[in-house]
Amino acid sequence: MFPYVPNLALAALDPGEVTRLLVALGVLLVAARVLGELARKLNQPSVLGELAAGVLLGPALLGRVLPDAQAWLFPTEGPTKVVLEGIRLLAVTLFLLVAGLEVDFSRVLKQGRAASSVGILGIAVPFAIGFAVAWRFPELVGWSGQVPRGTHALFFATALSISALPVIAKTLIDLHLYRSDFGMIVIASAIFNDLVGWMVFAVILGMVGAQGSPDALLGVVASIIAFTILILTVGRWAIHRTLPWVQAHTSWPSGVLVFAIALALFGGALTEKAGLHAIFGAFLTGVALGDSSHLRERTRTTIREFVSSFFAPLFFAGIGVGIDFLANFDLLLCTVVMLVACIGKIGGAALGARLAGMVPRESWAIGFAMNARGSMEIVLGLTALKYAIIDERMFVALVVMALLTSVMSGPFIQRVLGRPRPRRFARLLSSKAFVDRIAGPDRRGAVRELSRALATASGLDAGRIEEAVWAREKLGTTGIGDGIAIPHARIAGLAAPLIAFGVAPQGIDFDAADGKHARLVFLILTPAEQPGAQLEILADISRTLKDPDVRTKLVEVTNWTELLAALRADVDAR
Amino acid sequence: MFPYVPNLALAALDPGEVTRLLVALGVLLVAARVLGELARKLNQPSVLGELAAGVLLGPALLGRVLPDAQAWLFPTEGPTKVVLEGIRLLAVTLFLLVAGLEVDFSRVLKQGRAASSVGILGIAVPFAIGFAVAWRFPELVGWSGQVPRGTHALFFATALSISALPVIAKTLIDLHLYRSDFGMIVIASAIFNDLVGWMVFAVILGMVGAQGSPDALLGVVASIIAFTILILTVGRWAIHRTLPWVQAHTSWPSGVLVFAIALALFGGALTEKAGLHAIFGAFLTGVALGDSSHLRERTRTTIREFVSSFFAPLFFAGIGVGIDFLANFDLLLCTVVMLVACIGKIGGAALGARLAGMVPRESWAIGFAMNARGSMEIVLGLTALKYAIIDERMFVALVVMALLTSVMSGPFIQRVLGRPRPRRFARLLSSKAFVDRIAGPDRRGAVRELSRALATASGLDAGRIEEAVWAREKLGTTGIGDGIAIPHARIAGLAAPLIAFGVAPQGIDFDAADGKHARLVFLILTPAEQPGAQLEILADISRTLKDPDVRTKLVEVTNWTELLAALRADVDAR
Numbered sequence A, B: 001m002f003p004y005v006p007n008l009a010l011a012a013l014d015p016g017e018v019t020r021l022l023v024a025l026g027v028l029l030v031a032a033r034v035l036g037e038l039a040r041k042l043n044q045p046s047v048l049g050e051l052a053a054g055v056l057l058g059p060a061l062l063g064r065v066l067p068d069a070q071a072w073l074f075p076t077e078g079p080t081k082v083v084l085e086g087i088r089l090l091a092v093t094l095f096l097l098v099a100g101l102e103v104d105f106s107r108v109l110k111q112g113r114a115a116s117s118v119g120i121l122g123i124a125v126p127f128a129i130g131f132a133v134a135w136r137f138p139e140l141v142g143w144s145g146q147v148p149r150g151t152h153a154l155f156f157a158t159a160l161s162i163s164a165l166p167v168i169a170k171t172l173i174d175l176h177l178y179r180s181d182f183g184m185i186v187i188a189s190a191i192f193n194d195l196v197g198w199m200v201f202a203v204i205l206g207m208v209g210a211q212g213s214p215d216a217l218l219g220v221v222a223s224i225i226a227f228t229i230l231i232l233t234v235g236r237w238a239i240h241r242t243l244p245w246v247q248a249h250t251s252w253p254s255g256v257l258v259f260a261i262a263l264a265l266f267g268g269a270l271t272e273k274a275g276l277h278a279i280f281g282a283f284l285t286g287v288a289l290g291d292s293s294h295l296r297e298r299t300r301t302t303i304r305e306f307v308s309s310f311f312a313p314l315f316f317a318g319i320g321v322g323i324d325f326l327a328n329f330d331l332l333l334c335t336v337v338m339l340v341a342c343i344g345k346i347g348g349a350a351l352g353a354r355l356a357g358m359v360p361r362e363s364w365a366i367g368f369a370m371n372a373r374g375s376m377e378i379v380l381g382l383t384a385l386k387y388a389i390i391d392e393r394m395f396v397a398l399v400v401m402a403l404l405t406s407v408m409s410g411p412f413i414q415r416v417l418g419r420p421r422p423r424r425f426a427r428l429l430s431s432k433a434f435v436d437r438i439a440g441p442d443r444r445g446a447v448r449e450l451s452r453a454l455a456t457a458s459g460l461d462a463g464r465i466e467e468a469v470w471a472r473e474k475l476g477t478t479g480i481g482d483g484i485a486i487p488h489a490r491i492a493g494l495a496a497p498l499i500a501f502g503v504a505p506q507g508i509d510f511d512a513a514d515g516k517h518a519r520l521v522f523l524i525l526t527p528a529e530q531p532g533a534q535l536e537i538l539a540d541i542s543r544t545l546k547d548p549d550v551r552t553k554l555v556e557v558t559n560w561t562e563l564l565a566a567l568r569a570d571v572d573a574r
Helices: A015-041 A046-057 A069-072 A078-100 A105-110 A112-136 A149-161 A165-174 A181-210 A214-249 A254-273 A278-289 A297-322 A331-355 A359-372 A376-384 A394-416 A443-458 A462-475 A531-544 A547-556 A560-574 B015-041 B046-057 B068-073 B080-101 B105-110 B112-136 B151-160 B165-174 B181-210 B214-249 B254-275 B278-291 B297-322 B331-354 B361-369 B374-386 B390-415 B443-458 B460-473 B529-546 B548-556 B560-573
Strands: A480-481 A490-493 A498-509 A516-528 B479-481 B490-493 B500-508 B520-527
Touching: A015 A046, A015 A069, A015 A078, A015 A297, A015 B080, A015 B254, A015 B278, A015 B460, A046 A297, A046 A376, A046 A394, A046 B331, A078 A165, A078 A254, A078 A278, A078 A376, A078 A516, A078 B015, A078 B080, A112 A149, A112 A181, A112 A331, A112 A359, A112 B015, A149 A181, A149 A331, A149 A376, A165 A181, A165 A359, A165 A376, A165 A394, A181 A214, A181 A278, A181 A331, A181 A376, A214 A254, A214 A278, A214 B165, A214 B560, A254 A297, A254 B015, A254 B297, A278 B015, A278 B520, A297 A376, A297 B254, A297 B297, A331 A394, A359 A394, A376 A394, A443 A462, A443 A480, A443 A498, A443 A516, A462 A490, A462 A516, A462 B374, A490 A531, A498 A547, A516 A531, A516 A547, A547 A560, A560 B214, B015 B046, B015 B068, B015 B080, B015 B297, B046 B297, B046 B374, B080 B165, B080 B254, B080 B278, B080 B297, B080 B374, B112 B151, B112 B181, B112 B361, B151 B181, B151 B331, B151 B374, B165 B181, B165 B361, B165 B374, B165 B390, B181 B214, B181 B278, B181 B331, B181 B361, B181 B374, B214 B254, B214 B278, B254 B297, B331 B361, B331 B390, B361 B390, B374 B390, B443 B460, B443 B500, B443 B520, B460 B490, B460 B520, B490 B529, B500 B548, B520 B529, B520 B548, B548 B560
Parallel strands: A490 A516, B490 B520
Antiparallel strands: A498 A516, B500 B520
């Protein structure tokens, strides 16, 4: 429409490309976020949803349903394609920076026998099994003859040996196991795996580059070792020295964010220049930065949030856009890869744990924990794909394996260890059992109103609830102060705990020790058969409502959405 | 080095381009940040430093000193150039989103007579003067005949009328005037200016597109009005409805961040498609989002931080990389633009304020406040440059004018209103007057040690300091509790306040009311001629040290850098 005069070295994108680029980025981001959130709601790693978004938008689905729209949105050549690829490069570099930041490599040294045993066997066994299978039956695991058989087997072995520290950490945190001895051993072993795995992978990339020449290969191995040592000694020292200065003298959070990002970019450029791929340098830089005791927890969180909000989803969703996941799905290959991967990793890690003297139950749990491959596997596979070490079929098989092992991990650990998920009262609230304004002028009235709401929501008899709660109430007040009251009762035969919540802005006298009238009233029913449930819920409520801001917000809520928002804000803040 | 086999639609960037791109991004970011921080230290808007970084790295400087390096780093064609331009497009879109977010357009309505008078005259007078000058003397203000004389004059008039809300807000916050009546009037007027200015600019872009055809121009004007109304009514309503849901149901902060970014991208794509440039849509979307009462302050801050840490510096530094600021610097043009801009804007806004009944002193201050053009002018100018409405010389003149007016603004308001900058004790500390471990076992010893340190730092006589402070100390304790002591004295003839700070981990008895021994000791000298200084500094110290975390950190500091870091952390947290 415009008489577009690119009178400058400023305008390689015409309005059509600008429109397309903005739409493509917006669609990728939204789809990745929506499916990522969905995955989280289902208690799965968000990378699962982000990848699925790419598959939806790529040739696999959108390309089949609306081929023209797909071709317009994600063209296979031209400026939009180049820009998207550039942004994806930036994204994967920053993602590896964050992965490196999570590596606390002094911890590996501290964990002693169990960690080293799990760490070494957890990498050696899957590596050996993977290599043996790939060497003996190369076609079965996707060798297409593009690279030497040995290189392919080495890559396959490495791909099976690597773990996904972020996914493992997330799973342990969800299960409240992160700070336990069990968690420490798993994390230390996973860190060890990551470091060794990435170094071996760099060697493989070097082998491809060296094209079989022993001298060139030696040079590559030497430069990998040199880089690793350089970044983890001189680089680490320089970062440790510079970081306090950056944190002290630059504006928060831009200064430290740019410091970290620039380090990753330069580290990546350095290794890319040396023929080792940028992600290796970014990862090592992350390790060096994460190891500095001067790195504040808040800085680490800020960098992680920055990357995982924007760049990581763009990267993972971008993968599916370039590859047809349906056409390249090979069930036999997927099954073989999955089987070999699980047997090697679970077996190796569990064996290591047993040898270190852990009981069988815990050893299996460690095996399942270490088995999660998550996003690391996908980054590794994508790079191997770019360098033609593997083909699309094998890449899809690796992605499927990475996702399945990650998804399996949590539930299996839980089952093996017999640990239920911790109860959070917010998850037990329901919109039907929410009374936005309690009318009842007194304690009895409030209990009655909430009992009725809970009856509507649960199908129980309102009278029965009220009676049980009131019987407890007569034994002593449930006004716990700070304007909160928690009338409650145990009911036999209940399937799960139930909570009704009501707001009484005018305040209701629950006879609390601090004399304050209750403005927030929770009515709680727990199964008589679960003696611990009541205490757990009460503790969670008082922990959440300790913050005066949360209490103020809760008193002000007028509908269910605002209630969720108010509680959510609290969950975030921790 | 690698047998690079792009076997996929995944690899348009070869290792050489990858290296270059990572280095280019890293260099741009670091240079922009370093110079941006420097600008902030000098109390100037950071955009000044970010632009300077681009000028340094562009043809103007690096291109003259190391032409090969400059040409390698920022090539004028090829994938790196396309990717950088794509990232810059993303950056300016997000920057305009943030600019829109700052617009609280219900405030314009509330400010009544003064704001409307300042707002209207503050835009009408510079517009009229600008148009008259550009129409009468087109060559003097850089008309090169590429567009009709009227279009150029209209653009020139618009460029002089626009204000820079973010810079103005920042200046007012720095001067503690943001929440005052004065501040409210200025902000409301600036918002009005921004909205009207951007609409007029969109019309001008439309005129270029319509190429003089009245029908096409009418269409453009109609679509501008339609878009504005659509986004500010339906769009605003939809956002207001959706936002609480997003804040409640998605993970923080990714969910809401992606929501805002995607809105800006789609808004931008919509207006770009309609021929109005993407930034207009992004800006309007920002206004609609910022207006929702459901937008939490924390969300707003997160979006702003995200954009200003990474994208804004890349955008502004990127400008200098594409344009030779030295070759295109035209002193006459710069002077004319600067003069016409200042006379019109200061005069118009001050006149408006006078007509609304404000006193002359305040009216002039409002004129200087509204005169800041800041980064908005630069975005406007760059777009005009891309559409060939102006040439590089005029663009450079606009940038110079934008920066000078922004830099002038604060000091002039301060001078006119006679308001000094608030004192912060952290700014008065110096490494020489810092005693990492006070040895002195008692009060007297501590005062002596700190007096000596302060003498070394300031050149005053140590005995004189000690005597003055001790005389005050005898009148009553300066131990203010919580392990803090603030011995102090007023000294005649001092140019500015002086502070020595020492840590005594063992604790020194300052006879505080709470019985705690002092572990943090500040020795403060203020000029006898500035009676308010002492109280201001004492208040600032006790406000800063109210937080127990800060006190703990301060006791643990062992060197000057850690001290700065500890105090900085506190400043951040607020």
